[in-house]
Amino acid sequence: MSTLFQIGEVAVEIQRKSVRTLRLTVSPPDGRVRVTAPLRMPAATIEEFVLARQLWIRKHQARIAALPQPARLAYTSGETHYFQGRPYELRVLPTTSRSRVELDEQYLLLYVPEGSSSAEREIALAAWYRSQLKAQIPALLAYWQPVVGAQAQAWGVKQMRTRWGTCNVRARRIWLNLELIKKPTACLEYVVVHELTHLHERLHNARFWGLMDQFMPDWRQHKATLNQRVAGMQQPAGGDAD
Known part of the structure; x- marks a missing residue:
């Protein structure tokens, strides 16, 4: 189950799983931020983790925004x-x-x-x-x-x-x-x-x-x-x- 939170200047999707460590991803095409966190990790620990990486997140969001967007396929002859x-x-x-x-x-x-x-x-x-x-x-x-x-x-x-x-x-x-x-x-x-x-x-x-x-x-x-x-x-x- 995923939950959306605002942490600092960033909207973050937090997904809790049976994992040992925190994992942060910034995904195309819109620079969506997701954190995968251990099931019982305190929310304060996750927030601290994200806040410490605000500049890194912004840098990667800017890089994604600058990428050429893939053309939408129409499934017509010639593609x-x-x-x-x-x-x-x-x-x-x-x-x-x-x-x-x-x-x-x-x-x-x-x-x-x-x-x-x-x-x-x-x-x-x-x-x-x-x-x-x-x-x-x-x-x-x-x-x-x-x-x-x-x-x-x-x-x-x-x-x-x-x-x-x-x-x-x-x-x-x-x-x-x-x-x-x-x-x-x-x-x-x-x-x-x-x-x-x-x-x-x-x-x-x-x-x-x-x-x-x-x-x-x-x-x-x-x-x-x-x-x-x-x-x-x-x-x-x-x-x-x-």
Whole structure:
């Protein structure tokens, strides 16, 4: 559950979770400020933490405000859309049957009923992206779980605004961001390994990154590719897995 507070000059969304330390993020596109805090941490401690970082917050809000805003996709023919790291030109074509997507070397062919709205076309394309991503995950888990030496009991795909992936250590369940299907497959593998590694170490500490070096020595390269901003592609505000 999140609660909005005014702390000093900044509106702050405070979210309490089962974590050990405070975490502060400033997120595009509007410079929203969020603090993730331990469940029982006193409010005064959180307020002191935020007040001490007012200048840092303002600096990052100014940087975000100066970023070029991504163009709003209309899901019309001629737009560029991505699949597994490659750009494709979208072609919207009429059909009298169910909506579907086909892919060739140059075009992403979206078949939708005549007169469909941009929202309907977006839903149809998202459904195809979801099916493509979900089809790839079992094989990746089958390969990487023995390498990492940890097994997820459940996994899922969802649209996430702030993270490429998350791991519920207690339930041994991982979630992967739907946007990963637009990135190169190596980026998806990096996030899978990242989340599986949390089953050994919950925190992003030296032990965690040491394990990542052991399981996937080139993870830094994949992480850098993952976080490259590409026009027309949504980028989670946090810019990493969790």
